[in-house]
Amino acid sequence: MKNHYKRISRRLILSILILISCVFLTSLCVAPEKGREPVPEASAGPATPEMPQEPEVPELAEEALPLMATPHFTMEEYRCDCLGYCDGWPCAMEPELLEKIEALRCYFGRPVIITSGVRCEARNEEVGGVSWSFHKRGCAADLYCPGVGVGDLAAGAKDCGLNILPYYSSGYIHVEIIP
Structure with a gap:
């Protein structure tokens, strides 16, 4: 299978x-082409x-x-999903995090869905994030992989060099890098 x-x-x-x-x-x-004059319309x-x-x-x-962050992820997938508190980019995503999430996607050979990337202060408060959240610094993401259990996904993320916090009851993991 x-x-x-x-x-x-x-x-x-x-x-x-x-x-x-x-x-x-x-x-x-x-x-x-530069320097090429337009061809007149034919009758x-x-x-x-x-x-x-x-x-x-x-x-x-x-x-x-779309603007690609990595071969399998668009920048839009990492954008803050607040309701207009910010322009979607309160900070830049850390390239190291992008590379490691791409490595995780390749590790499983199947799509990884990012549910939360960078967050502004207001969005972080809305979702109950901690005040020191790495999401606010572009160093964290929440994600899941359809068909892969939380434990297996967490183990794969750890193998890819990510710090992890599994949320078994919610079906996703929080991944982060230390800036």
Whole structure:
């Protein structure tokens, strides 16, 4: 059964990589070349060898591709989820934490869901976080991995060099690094 999930995960990752590659290559084809004058619109009728008609390709918005923190996680996944107390980034995420959570994702070979990354003071109080919370410094995250028990996830996180606090009854773990 474990090999079945590995095979599915690998195919899913491969599909995502192919999709991202296609989007990237499409954006290269769509981007105008510097110094190149625009081609005048062809009149109605068949294309001639001198002026071939190119299919219209919609321009990709810059916001179409999310900003990636690591190969498997977007920055948005780490953003403060308060109701507008801050701009979402009261502090920066520590690169070491991002790398170790990525390592944890690779360790299990399956998605890891981040439920809480960086927090502003107001959000930290709302969720009952301690006043010295590492979330407020970008050094902690709460996460779970579907199909992986809290104990196994905690052991894997420890193997990846993370400090952990398991919440067995809630089904997630708190991971952190010491800044």
